[in-house]
Amino acid sequence: MSMSETQGGWSMVPPLPIDLLPSRDARMRRATRLTSTAPRVVQSHATERPEVDDNEGDLVQLVGPEFLTSSLEPAVGQMATSLAHPQVHLAQVADPTITIDGSVASVTIARWEGVVLDLRQGEGVMSVLLRSKSGSEPDHTCDISLKVVSEDDGDLVEPGAVFYLEQTRHQRRRTISLAQTLSFRRLPAWSKSMLDSVAAAGVEIQKRFKAPTFVK
């Protein structure tokens, strides 16, 4: 098993060596060059649109989707990997690739795992136990308005349900936004075979814990 097979799934275009920051003129030339030589991904509806952010004097961004391929190896599914090799042909990338919006960078800065303790529909709140997963805060309980629960998650809200409350920072160019996301944990619906499997396991356990028979 080759290890690189489980790498994934971001492709990266090394624009400039680490430890060599170019002059602004050089960056502008490079941006122009990328625009003129940018290859296309076969069988993908996406095309890359490298551009220079006019508001960012010192920033060259490749706006638009990045190409996600099977590994970080430069030869696969990438645009030009260096100025010395401006044309890397992607014709061999015969599979559709996932694309993501490479212009937005996100990082989760705080996370709590919560459990619904009580649901008070009349008051429109749920009492929850929150456990910090990103710090050393002690567990605490609080009430959360049901208004912040997504309509899609509405039928998951019940005592015992587990949810994640995450605070995420998104950065698009120089604009930073903070978002809080509350999402309920989704597990597969019980199928008949799963129920049968649990029932069989229950019978087996019951046999093992059968009360001993005492003989006089």
Added chain:
Amino acid sequence: MSKFDFERFDASIVVVGSLNPAITTPDWLLNHQLISQSDRDSAMQSLQALVPQGVIAFECDWFSLNVVHQKFTAITKQGSTPRLRDLIVSIFGLLGETPVSAIGLNFHADCKLSEASDYYRFGDALAPKEIWHRWFPESEFAVGVLAQTMEISPGPRTSAFPVEKGKSIQQVTIQPSPRAVGVVSLAINNHIDLGAVATGRDVARIVSEQWERKEEESRNLVKHLVESAVGGVDK
């Protein structure tokens, strides 16, 4: 104050095995209550399915999924989240009999270094330039790092060759970020070789048991590497 800041920290999970891409459609995920209706709707808009070729790819707000040939890849789009773990545990719990051979629990960080001098320091710590400048004089040439991959396997290095690799190996690839100058990208591949007889149930168990720990370790590794490199090399 830290000399760097995370700009991005995303996660991906890769599973290698004998997969059937035709199964893992947005509708299948919705039918098993693994994604919401709105996730399913946005996934359908981006769906690229070439079933005869064994390919399916789609994305919704928070993750992308790609099953191609014998490889399953799911990636977060808005930062690493345990929802990805739950998704994979659930999918492979349902596909319990699927033969699999390896898992990758991967994390990708973009770190913005606060000063240009830190950026230089980081590259110099990764790849000292002395031997290069003996051939390419510093007054005439600039030498820089485009990419570097390190492989870490458990156990001390021995004189044996070829090196015997364990079943759990890490690769850390460091490159300049394509997003912006002064940002470095670190991709951490936690590779777990499952051998020849593993199934989807093993994937569900291993991801459930290890993902959270690997996420924390990877985040701490990035911090350690950047802070050590930037703070540990005098220029």
